[in-house]
Amino acid sequence: MKKVLILHPAHWEQTMGGAELQISYLVNMLKDKNYEVHFMYEDNGKQISNVTKLKLHPLKRIKGKNKLGKGWILYRKSIFQKFNEIQPDAIYTRLYSSWSGFAANYAKQQSVNHILAVASDSDLMRVQGKVSLLKPLDVFEKKLVSVAYNNATYILTQNKIQQELLRKYFNRTGIRINQSTQFCKEDNIKKDNEIIKIIWIANFKKIKRPELYVKLVEKFEKIPNINFTMIGRSDEVYNELIDRAEKISSFKYLGEMSNPEVNKYLLESHILINTSDYEGFSNTFVQAWMRKVVVLSMNSNPDEIISNQQIGFICPTIEELSSKIELLVENKILREDMSNKAYQYAIENHSIEKNLDKVISLF
Numbered sequence: 001m002k003k004v005l006i007l008h009p010a011h012w013e014q015t016m017g018g019a020e021l022q023i024s025y026l027v028n029m030l031k032d033k034n035y036e037v038h039f040m041y042e043d044n045g046k047q048i049s050n051v052t053k054l055k056l057h058p059l060k061r062i063k064g065k066n067k068l069g070k071g072w073i074l075y076r077k078s079i080f081q082k083f084n085e086i087q088p089d090a091i092y093t094r095l096y097s098s099w100s101g102f103a104a105n106y107a108k109q110q111s112v113n114h115i116l117a118v119a120s121d122s123d124l125m126r127v128q129g130k131v132s133l134l135k136p137l138d139v140f141e142k143k144l145v146s147v148a149y150n151n152a153t154y155i156l157t158q159n160k161i162q163q164e165l166l167r168k169y170f171n172r173t174g175i176r177i178n179q180s181t182q183f184c185k186e187d188n189i190k191k192d193n194e195i196i197k198i199i200w201i202a203n204f205k206k207i208k209r210p211e212l213y214v215k216l217v218e219k220f221e222k223i224p225n226i227n228f229t230m231i232g233r234s235d236e237v238y239n240e241l242i243d244r245a246e247k248i249s250s251f252k253y254l255g256e257m258s259n260p261e262v263n264k265y266l267l268e269s270h271i272l273i274n275t276s277d278y279e280g281f282s283n284t285f286v287q288a289w290m291r292k293v294v295v296l297s298m299n300s301n302p303d304e305i306i307s308n309q310q311i312g313f314i315c316p317t318i319e320e321l322s323s324k325i326e327l328l329v330e331n332k333i334l335r336e337d338m339s340n341k342a343y344q345y346a347i348e349n350h351s352i353e354k355n356l357d358k359v360i361s362l363f
Contacts, residue, residue, distance in 0.1 A: 005088035069135030073098040101144025104151040116152035124165040158281035159302040181286040204234040212275040289346035292339035311342035
């Protein structure tokens with residue numbers, strides 16, 4: 001039985017983001033195909049049920065590791081001890097981190113495969129950027145990420161931009177893998193067209209720009225047949241923003257939710273709003289399309305899918321977002337046509353089996 005090691009700083013049961021969701025899909029499929037799956041991660045203390053029966057290798061969190069930059073490199077000794085203990089046949093990484101560099105070096109020394117997945121366009125851009133002298137640990141992170149891009153056996157990309165940047169900066173050819181999402185039966189998708197439900201889903205970060213969604217909500221404060229929902233992990237920095245939005249009767253902030261809970265809300269939603277500065281390929285896009293939700297995105301349009309497939313609109317300003325919302329609210333025929341196209345596109349291009357079979361073949 002082949003041993004695969006997933007080397008990633010977060011286990012999805014402790015911290016859920018886009019990368020962790022895709023890793024969970026991959027792990028389940030590896031287990032179904034009888035691989036021995038090991039998972040090494042930074043332990044934040046939250047209980048893990050481990051229903052998939054992985055061989056877990058938690059690393060004790062190093063306090064203050066990020067004072068001088070991202071301190072992933074401080075786990076080097078523990079990681080290599082685990083490498084020698086596990087002796088994996090293949091290693092998978094999916095983050096801008098020195099851990100990918102460790103994996104690339106070990107895999108090269110032991111003649112095993114290292115599969116490196118690009119998680120975001122910014123992963124490739126940051127390798128070329130400058131590092132602050134106030135954060136010297138970031139110098140080591142950047143150097144080891146470059147080692148990973150230069151030496152990984154295979155590099156997986158999400159879109160054409162990542163393919164081009166990989167070729168430009170590292171003279172490497174990436175393997176394009178679409179984001180995956182769980183299949184949803186069409187019979188399970190039911191929309192109440194009396195009230196148009198608009199949703200925003202992301203963990204609150206500067207690049208996600210949640211304040212723009214709140215501005216959008218405020219513009220529709222007095223429109224009776226539209227509801228706005230916001231889902232995602234927040235912190236004290238955004239308390240004032242949430243308090244402001246919750247004064248509007250048509251708005252609800254639901255906080256952090258599990259992926260099944262998010263999908264439940266998408267089943268009832270009509271429009272997904274994305275306000276991010278940039279994305280790689282947002283998981284919420286494919287989850288939304290699989291549930292007949294039209295996407296309105298301010299910046300992210302991976303491979304121009306949203307516009308070319310006519311399954312949403314690109315709206316760089318709040319005014320354009322407002323205009324397209326009004327259009328979709330008023331024009332039921334257009335809204336349902338776009339939502340049906342979105343569902344068909346997701347079925348044809350983003351199924352877990354179709355995409356992850358390609359990845360597993362590399363192990």
